[in-house]
Structures are given as structure tokens and as C-alpha cells.
Amino acid sequence: MTWEEIVDKKRKALFALIPEKWRIPSDQLPPESERSVISFIEQSNLLTAEELAITALKVNELSGKIASGEYTATQVCQAYCHRATIAHQLVNCLTEICFDAALEQAKELDEYFQKHGRTVGLLHGVPISLKDQLRVKGLESCIGYVSFLGKVDGDESILTELLRKAGAIIYVKTNVPQTLRFGETVNNIIGRTSNPYNRLLSCGGSSGGEGALLALHGSPLGVGTDIGGSIRIPASFSNLWSLKPSHGRLPYGNIKTTLDGKESIASVCGPMAHCASDLVYFMQAVLQQEPWKYDPKSIDMPWRETRYLEGKTGKKVFGVIATDGIFGFDGTIMPHPPILRGIQQVITALRKAGHIVVQWQPYKHKYAADLIEKIFSADGAAPAKRIIASSGEPPIPNFKNTYELNIPPIDLESLWKLHTPHSAVKHDDYKYYGYTEVINLLDWPATTIPVTFTDKEKDIKNMQYKCMNDLDKETYEAYDPDIYDGGPVGIQLVGKRLQEEYLLGLTEQIGEALVA
Known part of the structure; x- marks a missing residue:
């Protein structure tokens, strides 16, 4: 197969994973001349009132409502899966979709909650989107390279595993530039991801798909990576809050890169969110899982509440x-x-x-x-x-x-x-x-x-x-x-x-x- 045929197969497979009822007819999509699509979802009547309410919440509010029983993990997962598909059809931000697995995970979390009357962790039922570099079992991590298509991951990045332990639901992965090295998100597979605030402009990179999805509230909380600005640039371009931690505070084990072992400058992973308090919540949730027990390069340093309050x-x-x-x-x-x-x-x-x-x-x-x-x-x-x-x-x-x-x-x-x-x-x-x-x-x-x-x-x-x-x-x-x-x-x-x-x-x- 030629590279064009491989790409065509991937694009068709990705589109097929969008439920037919969530596909937007071309005559209902905003015209290309319409620069900003940031308010399109709220104005389109494509989401129910409940879905709009769920996807407007901060993460700590969302987890609180799940813990109180006001929302089930399934309701929340369904709302974000739907909104993420709309975001993708507007700005082309997704590389992987795993809605069936996500809803199955949500069902298991709901059963646990009904049986035990408590959540499994701070992120119980919270959908989290991942930059394409983070491995998810059963999905690809092509990171913008055609030659990596068809290579399905048999195991997960350590951070993916710890997020699941904290109760997070993994439902999508997001677009990156070819080589991961640019403040722009474009490759020959998914194509270009646009900035929802102004589609004439870049969404940044290399965690640009993550930034664009979050900007449209297609995710409550996302994970990017950063070796030269790849979390901060798209966050800045998309009106988001983010954290690039020092090397070792969050686990980086088994995250896919162009070249393993290139460690003169260490790449790190970190959260991207809608408010500063959600960054705090993410760090507390992950550090509660003691990542240093799973990744030898993670520093044994639990969350320090005193320093935060200072x-x-x-x-x-x-x-x-x-x-x-x-x-x-x-x-x-x-x-x-x-x-x-x-x-x-x-x-x-x-x-x-x-x-x-x-x-x-x-x-x-x-x-x-x-x-x-x-x-x-x-x-x-x-x-x-x-x-x-x-x-x-x-x-x-x-x-x-x-x-x-x-x-x-x-x-x-x-x-x-x-x-x-x-x-x-x-x-x-x-x-x-x-x-x-x-x-x-x-x-x-x-x-x-x-x-x-x-x-x-x-x-x-x-x-x-x-x-x-x-x-x-x-x-x-x-x-x-x-x-x-x-x-x-x-x-x-x-x-x-x-x-x-x-x-x-x-x-x-x-x-x-x-x-x-």
C-alpha cells in the first residue's frame, strides 16, 4: 500500500468510530469563512441540556457530583464523548476514539459505586483526554508518522495506568505534529488542527490537538507533553491553564517518542485544564497513586499541601x-x-x-x-x-x-x-x-x-x-x-x-x- 492509501484507511476508520447520530450534516457545519467556532456547540442545539451542564463543570465540581450520586460515570462519559466528536468535526483534533471501551469502564465504575457507596479515587468517572504520545492498550500511537500506523499498543504508559487507578476514563487521544517538534499541529494522517477561537490561526503544538479539544470543552482535563513549550504554547493559544512540571514529578515511563534515550533535555508530561484549581486536583490525584513505585525516574515526593498554601x-x-x-x-x-x-x-x-x-x-x-x-x-x-x-x-x-x-x-x-x-x-x-x-x-x-x-x-x-x-x-x-x-x-x-x-x-x- 502507498502511504496515501494507508492514510485514507486510517481516516475512514476514525470517522467510522463516530456514531452516526453524532455526525453533523455538512450544511449544519459553520462555513470555512467563519473564523471563530468557540461558541458553536452552545448555539447549535446539538447537545442536550444535561450534556451542556455536565461539560461546563470544573473537574472538582464534576467529581463531586459523581461522588454524591447526582451524575453517574456513564452520564458524564456519554456527554464528553458526544462533545468531543463535535469538536473534532469543527477543528480536526482527534487521532484515536475508544468510546465503547470508555463506556464499559464507566459502567464498571458505576457498579463499583453502587456496591461500595464510594468512589475508587479522586478522578472517579472523570473523562481525561490524552496526547497521542500516551499509550493506551488496543490503540495506536502514530505520533504524526505514517510508518507508525497499524502498530497497536499492547500495554499502556505508566501515567495512563495511574489515571485509571484514580478512576479516570480514557476516551480519546489527540493530534500532534509530525516529529512532535513544532508550535503547530499538522501531519499527513489527520491533517491540520485549527484554533477554535480563530481558525485562521494555529492551535499551537505539539499538544495542539489537546488544546483545541479542551478549548471547545470536549474534555474536562487533558494530558500533554513538553520538551520545549509543547504544553504551554497550545495552552496559551487556546485560553487554557496548564502545568509543565520539573522532570520526575510525574511519570513519563512508556510514553512514545521519536527517539528513546535522548535525555539531554528531558521531556515531561503535565495537565491542561480550564482553571488553575483543576491543575491542583490533577496533581493531587496522580501523586496520590505514588508514581515513584511504578516509574524509577519518578521522584518520591508526595503532594505538599503546606507549600501550595504558602x-x-x-x-x-x-x-x-x-x-x-x-x-x-x-x-x-x-x-x-x-x-x-x-x-x-x-x-x-x-x-x-x-x-x-x-x-x-x-x-x-x-x-x-x-x-x-x-x-x-x-x-x-x-x-x-x-x-x-x-x-x-x-x-x-x-x-x-x-x-x-x-x-x-x-x-x-x-x-x-x-x-x-x-x-x-x-x-x-x-x-x-x-x-x-x-x-x-x-x-x-x-x-x-x-x-x-x-x-x-x-x-x-x-x-x-x-x-x-x-x-x-x-x-x-x-x-x-x-x-x-x-x-x-x-x-x-x-x-x-x-x-x-x-x-x-x-x-x-x-x-x-x-x-x-
Whole structure:
């Protein structure tokens, strides 16, 4: 079979898993010219009132209603399966669907609850979506490569197993870019995933399918992975909250990657959610399962409630990355106008709440960004090239230049900053990862905090700005207020290594300040 025939078979098989009653007739789908589909589900009458009510709840509210008997796990699972299919038909975000297995798991949880009068864990009956990298028994983990299609996983990632132990229901896996290496989500199998806030814009990557699904409330809680910004970028582009922990706080065992053993910079997994409290709930639920007993690289460090409360209370000092007096500027790539406005909005809110905000000059930031890029490209992208070539599929646009070049391998308290120098970008236009990947180099934890949205009337391009370098010029000139209009704007909050609880407390403080 040709790679095109293999892909066609996969797409047809995926579509067949959507129940016929949930398939939306083409004349009822929004036209391609309609940029935003973020409110389509609420306005479409495709969901019942009960399904809308269930999918609007925070995770702790949802689990509480399941624990009280107000909702069964089956009701909740059915609602999210239905909503996820609508999200997929709007923005193309799913790679795997396992509704039958999910509903069977929900039935078993309901039987347990009826028999024992209690839940099995904090996530009892809560559907959780997974980035395609996380293995689920009986499903594929193609991670954007045609040559990986047809290879069904016989076992699960450790985190998948622990989520099930906590009572979570696994029902879908989500789209990623070919190679997992880009702030855009597109491959030759599922295709491109769009941003539901503005379909002209990227949903980010590489956990972009996860971000798009969550943005449309097709999932209450999702899991992504991050080695250079792959949780934080799509969370920022989709108006979500997220946590990239330090290496070892959450189990990474048996998660599929392009190349096992490449550990100079450790990839980590973490939650993506609709509010900061759901990130806390996720961490409590997983750490309660003692992942260090299952994954030797997980650190024996239970949830520390005292540290969380310390971060959540009291007045703090926040440092903001700054260069030449410009808050948010790393000295290499100037942020776009909506990002600068969002930063000022956060500064104003924190100072109004009584916190202190100071400028923070990053130490050798450009050196660090250049260093991590050298580490990432040390093998000349040879493994990814081999995997792509083995099926005959072409490289995606983002990888085309690297694929065609013959790059030789090489011999061998808190601060906050941007995720990116821009809000959600135009498709295939993501250029600079320095604001996120340096945090991976240092193994610091970081959260995503949604702030505002691009407004073409307020976020006017500074035509007098003198660019620092060619990449800065290319990035700044790409900003088009008309196209970027409506794209979410977020920041990342960065803490000290392995201080996730304190960082999450601080994250909640910023969230409260922004709505005060």
C-alpha cells in the first residue's frame, strides 16, 4: 500500500468510530469563512441540556457530583464523548476514539459505586483526554508518522495506568505534529488542527490537538507533553491553564517518542485544564497513586499541601523578564502588541492586589536558547528523517527545510515571562521558541495563565520599532492585527525546580488578581 492509501484507511476508520447520530450534516457545519467556532456547540442545539451542564463543570465540581450520586460515570462519559466528536468535526483534533471501551469502564465504575457507596479515587468517572504520545492498550500511537500506523499498543504508559487507578476514563487521544517538534499541529494522517477561537490561526503544538479539544470543552482535563513549550504554547493559544512540571514529578515511563534515550533535555508530561484549581486536583490525584513505585525516574515526593498554601496566600514579589525597560522582552525577539498589553494587564492587577513586581534581566538568555537548539539538532534530525522516509510520506511544511538540508550531526522565588512573542500565530508561521525552551533547559516548572484576547483596535503595530535581528524582523512583520484578532493571549509563570505546589498557589493568586 502507498502511504496515501494507508492514510485514507486510517481516516475512514476514525470517522467510522463516530456514531452516526453524532455526525453533523455538512450544511449544519459553520462555513470555512467563519473564523471563530468557540461558541458553536452552545448555539447549535446539538447537545442536550444535561450534556451542556455536565461539560461546563470544573473537574472538582464534576467529581463531586459523581461522588454524591447526582451524575453517574456513564452520564458524564456519554456527554464528553458526544462533545468531543463535535469538536473534532469543527477543528480536526482527534487521532484515536475508544468510546465503547470508555463506556464499559464507566459502567464498571458505576457498579463499583453502587456496591461500595464510594468512589475508587479522586478522578472517579472523570473523562481525561490524552496526547497521542500516551499509550493506551488496543490503540495506536502514530505520533504524526505514517510508518507508525497499524502498530497497536499492547500495554499502556505508566501515567495512563495511574489515571485509571484514580478512576479516570480514557476516551480519546489527540493530534500532534509530525516529529512532535513544532508550535503547530499538522501531519499527513489527520491533517491540520485549527484554533477554535480563530481558525485562521494555529492551535499551537505539539499538544495542539489537546488544546483545541479542551478549548471547545470536549474534555474536562487533558494530558500533554513538553520538551520545549509543547504544553504551554497550545495552552496559551487556546485560553487554557496548564502545568509543565520539573522532570520526575510525574511519570513519563512508556510514553512514545521519536527517539528513546535522548535525555539531554528531558521531556515531561503535565495537565491542561480550564482553571488553575483543576491543575491542583490533577496533581493531587496522580501523586496520590505514588508514581515513584511504578516509574524509577519518578521522584518520591508526595503532594505538599503546606507549600501550595504558602504560594496561594500572602503578598509576593514577582519578577518579569525585561530588557531595556520593556517588560516581556528577552532582548532577542520583541513581543507583538497584544502580548505587551497582556503583560501590562497582569502587572497592573498584581500591583493593585498589593504584590510587588520587578524587572528581571535573564542571564545569558540568547546563549541558553541557542544551546538548547544545538542540543535538539545534534543528530541532524536523523531519526525523524528515517521514520518519515520509511513510509514515503513527505515532510510537513514546518519540517521541510530541515528535512531537505543535509545537517551534519555533532560529534560527541518566582518569575514570569512569555510563552511566545505572539498570541496564536498564522498557520505554519511559528518561528521562535526561546521564551519556552530555556525553561526546559533549566528544568524549572511553569504554568500557563490566560490573560486576554488580541484586539485589532487596541493592539496596533509599532511601525517605528527597529528590529534587533533578521528573525526579530521576520517575527514582528508577521503580525497582522486583522488576522490575529480574537486570538488568546497568555503568560507563563515560572518557579524553582520541583516547587510545583508553591507555583500552583502563585498561579491561583494571579488568576484571582486578574478577575478582581
